[in-house]
Amino acid sequence: MPLKIRKNKSPQPPEACPLTECMSIIGGAWTVNVIWSLRAGPRRFSELRLDIPPVSPKVLTTRLRELEARGVVRRDVKPTSPPSVEYELTELGAELVPAIEAIVDVGHKLKQQA
Amino acid sequence: MPLKIRKNKSPQPPEACPLTECMSIIGGAWTVNVIWSLRAGPRRFSELRLDIPPVSPKVLTTRLRELEARGVVRRDVKPTSPPSVEYELTELGAELVPAIEAIVDVGHKLKQQA
DNA sequence: CAGCATCCATGACGATACTG
């Protein structure tokens, strides 16, 4: 099951809510899974698919494009045949990893005491 | 505009994906905004509505109930008239704040260099 | 004040098939 942060469609302009806007970085389905898979180093498109079996190529592409546009991941096309594309976290993207880890950590604690 | 982490509706059982499951703590629309509003101390239902104008009472209730069930927030009913209910972060819930801050921080940096 | 009950609309996601 994917995990996505849905954007609030309030009548107010989005700029009015920097918190929401920043959090939307990780808001797409499978986004955190992608970041998670990339935390140990570069991965290719098909490797990511293996890491996250339920994600469809369409959605994976969408997420990768978003993250690339945001500056979270870097896309590296090797001009080989067959084509090969590597994705890796940027420096800033890597900073998201500990934050996600922290949330997951709290999640585990919550489960244990629940 | 709300911000929600959408659950992956994969065919696999959710337990198969602890990452996704943990992240879903902050997955509801306006969830992070609620945690954010509570970070400085207890707030009442109507105060939260003022902090997050676009949220409807229905959704706010839903989020608070979820967070309460998860152990992230504590609900405190004062037996007064008119009724008054305070919400506050639990100790574990408070641990989410720095993690969210970290993500927001990265978000800002990404915007600046973009 | 602090909710709950309804109804409805939206759009993100899932599945499938095809291509340079």
Next chain:
DNA sequence: CAGTATCGTCATGGATGCTG
């Protein structure tokens, strides 16, 4: 291999109105 193209669906949230 690494995507793109289509299409359908359903979960999730918005709006409104009512109540203890």
